[in-house]
Amino acid sequence: MTGRLIGVGLGPGDPDLMTLKAARAIAAAPVVAYPALPGTDSFARRIAADLIAPSAHEIVIEVPMTKAREPAQTAYDLGADRIASALEAGQDVAVLCEGDPFFYGSFMYLHARLAGRFETIVIPGITSVSAASAALGQPLVARNDTLAVLAGPMASADMAARIKAAEAVAILKVGRHVGRIRDVLSSLGLLEKARYIERATLEEERILPLSKAPDPAPYFSMILVAKGSDPWL
Amino acid sequence: MTGRLIGVGLGPGDPDLMTLKAARAIAAAPVVAYPALPGTDSFARRIAADLIAPSAHEIVIEVPMTKAREPAQTAYDLGADRIASALEAGQDVAVLCEGDPFFYGSFMYLHARLAGRFETIVIPGITSVSAASAALGQPLVARNDTLAVLAGPMASADMAARIKAAEAVAILKVGRHVGRIRDVLSSLGLLEKARYIERATLEEERILPLSKAPDPAPYFSMILVAKGSDPWL
Numbered sequence: 381m382t383g384r385l386i387g388v389g390l391g392p393g394d395p396d397l398m399t400l401k402a403a404r405a406i407a408a409a410p411v412v413a414y415p416a417l418p419g420t421d422s423f424a425r426r427i428a429a430d431l432i433a434p435s436a437h438e439i440v441i442e443v444p445m446t447k448a449r450e451p452a453q454t455a456y457d458l459g460a461d462r463i464a465s466a467l468e469a470g471q472d473v474a475v476l477c478e479g480d481p482f483f484y485g486s487f488m489y490l491h492a493r494l495a496g497r498f499e500t501i502v503i504p505g506i507t508s509v510s511a512a513s514a515a516l517g518q519p520l521v522a523r524n525d526t527l528a529v530l531a532g533p534m535a536s537a538d539m540a541a542r543i544k545a546a547e548a549v550a551i552l553k554v555g556r557h558v559g560r561i562r563d564v565l566s567s568l569g570l571l572e573k574a575r576y577i578e579r580a581t582l583e584e585e586r587i588l589p590l591s592k593a594p595d596p597a598p599y600f601s602m603i604l605v606a607k608g609s610d611p612w613l
Numbered sequence: 614m615t616g617r618l619i620g621v622g623l624g625p626g627d628p629d630l631m632t633l634k635a636a637r638a639i640a641a642a643p644v645v646a647y648p649a650l651p652g653t654d655s656f657a658r659r660i661a662a663d664l665i666a667p668s669a670h671e672i673v674i675e676v677p678m679t680k681a682r683e684p685a686q687t688a689y690d691l692g693a694d695r696i697a698s699a700l701e702a703g704q705d706v707a708v709l710c711e712g713d714p715f716f717y718g719s720f721m722y723l724h725a726r727l728a729g730r731f732e733t734i735v736i737p738g739i740t741s742v743s744a745a746s747a748a749l750g751q752p753l754v755a756r757n758d759t760l761a762v763l764a765g766p767m768a769s770a771d772m773a774a775r776i777k778a779a780e781a782v783a784i785l786k787v788g789r790h791v792g793r794i795r796d797v798l799s800s801l802g803l804l805e806k807a808r809y810i811e812r813a814t815l816e817e818e819r820i821l822p823l824s825k826a827p828d829p830a831p832y833f834s835m836i837l838v839a840k841g842s843d844p845w846l
Contacts, residue, residue, distance in 0.1 A: 389743070391632065399739065400636060401629035480739075482746040482753045483760075491752060502747040506632065506713075510622070510737035513715040517735060519724060520715045524764035524786065526775070527716075531757035542759070542778060545771075553757065 383411075383467040385498045386474045387481040387491060389505020390427045393600075394581035397511065398427070402503050406431040409474035411466045413439035413459065415486045424476040424486075439463060439473070443486070453489075460493035467498045480505040484552065509550045511580040512602050516587060518575065521548045525608055532557035536564050543568060549605040556596040561603060565590065574605045616644075616700040618731045619707045620714040620724060622738020623660045626833075627814035630739050631660070638736060639664040642707035644699045646672035646692065648719045657709040657719075672696060672706070676719070686722075693726035700731045713738040717785065742783045744813040745835050749820060751808065754781045758841055765790035769797050776801060782838040789829040794836060798823065807838045 386405050391397035398406075406412065406428050416422035422440065425432075432438070441459035444451045463473050481487035481502050491500065509529065513520040521527045525547035530539060532553040543549050543564070551561055554576075565574045576593040578586045578601035590603060619638050624630035639645065639661050649655035655673065658665075665671070674692030677684045696706050714720035714735050724733065742762065746753040754760045758780035763772060765786040776782050776797070784794055787809075798807045809826040811819045811834035823836060 389747075394634070396634035396637070397632050397737065399624065399630050399632055401627070403633060404629070480743045480747075482751070483743060484754055484756075484758075488752045488755050495750065500750060502750060504630065504739050504743035504747040506737045506739060507743060510713045510716060510740060514622075514713075514735040514737040517728065517733060518715070519721045521717055521762065522721050523717075524766050525717075526764065526767070527760075527762040528779075529754065529760040529762075531759060533757050534759070538778075545775060546761075 381470050382498055383469070383471040383473060385463065385467060385490075385494050385500045386472060387485075387487040387500070387502040388474050388476055389480045389485070389503055390424055390476055390478050391506035392479060392508050392511035392581045393427060393579065395427050395430065397506050397581055399503065399505070402505065403431055405474050405503060406476070407433060408472075409433070409436060410471045411437045411439065411473040412476060413441060413463050413473055414476040415441045415443045418442045418444055424478050427478065428476050437466070439466070456489040456493065460490055463490065464494060464497070467494070477505070480507045483507045508552070508580060508600070508602060512550070512577045512604055515580045515585060516575055516577060516604060518604065518606055520604070520606060522608065532561060536560060540564050540568060543570065543605065547608045551603040554597040554601050554603055555599065558593050558595050558597040562590050562593070565605065570605055570607065573607055574603055576601065576603055578602075614703050615731055616702070616704040616706060618696070618700060618723075618727050618733045619705060620718075620720040620733070620735040621707050621709055622713045622718070622736050623657055623709055623711050624739035625712060625741050625744035625814045626660060626812065628660050628663065630744065630814055632736065632738070635736050635738065636664055638707050639709070640666060642666070642669060643704045644670045644672065644706040645709060646674060646696050646706055647709035648674045648676045651675045651677055657711050660711065661709050670699070672699070689722040689726065693723055696723065697727060697730070700727070710738070713740045716740050741785070741813060741833070741835060745783070745810045745837055748810060748813045748818060749808055749837060751837065751839055753837070753839060755841065765794060769793060773797050773801060776803065776838065780841045784836040787830040787834050787836055788832065791826050791828050791830040795823050795826070798838065803838055803840065806840055807836055809834065809836055811835075
């Protein structure tokens, strides 16, 4: 009997925003795996720290942040091999994943390598988009509104067209694109409706007008645009 | 001292997919409020049932499902008044909300009426989109993919354009539009990549090829389209 691969969504960072199912899966896991930047503590492990059994075996997948994809892919190859060994030995492996595993989650790289060979369970997590709108106290979508989730590197003209078409917009992976995104929103007359938030639900959470956002923005930051004006009243 | 209005996201239906924070907020609340269709059990209450304190006062907001908006709005007016009385008496009120409060959540109708007058906390929940992709075992977005969340009633040409532009698409509020949506996806050559799911995470969960989906589809159903082909490998 092989073990089960369990992709555990941890939510945005506040450990209390883990689901009951995620908390139980972590506590029960004989093996826990998670990514970490080389030489640093794993953010995923930090979220789950209080739940990991003292006897659990931990597999750290050191994933370098490089522009080229190969080093990261090699790291996931090696990590998948180590996880496969545990699964083949009959042990369940809980893979810790910030946010939601299938919403820009690192778990997908392991899922692609292992789900075909082992029983796989995915426990969804609170996305950064839900966390950010809750932290802002700003409703995102109601009734028949549409939502566009976009990535910062997207070309400006394409970004502008999609922002125009949707009632609500979440722009992730802002990084060094923050100034250009601000220009796009400004040209659409939407600067007032855009809000910048970084590290939602963590102690270091910051909410700023987009004009005051740092440039470059940190990795865990987002711009939310809500264009509807209380249409549900 | 007035009480706090707490919008509690319950997630998609499986009580284990509530967050630790949501579970604690419900258990601690002296007053619990939730919507219900007249004459039926409240789905939100059913999800949270095991957590509500026996001593809690319950405010049931009976919201009729009519085409005209006025009857529902009147119901929320009355519900907001009853919640306001409890808050003014210094009691915290936990408002139960399926899914995520700010993602098509019923809580927004109360938020619009009360958040300006009372301290308000929103606890995000697992969205039906995250729940559906986890249940399908189908990754949604990776890297710089974009996601479009659309509503079934949208016009076909507009829907087609947005489906074409995004790497992943979630279509909510499918209902009686299911046949037309199937035609749109078929004309785009995307029928094979579209999956139909209803009541994700509940015992009654069903996953079907879109060609086999019931017409009309039930309220708690969704179509997911993932167009990327494992770009993260």
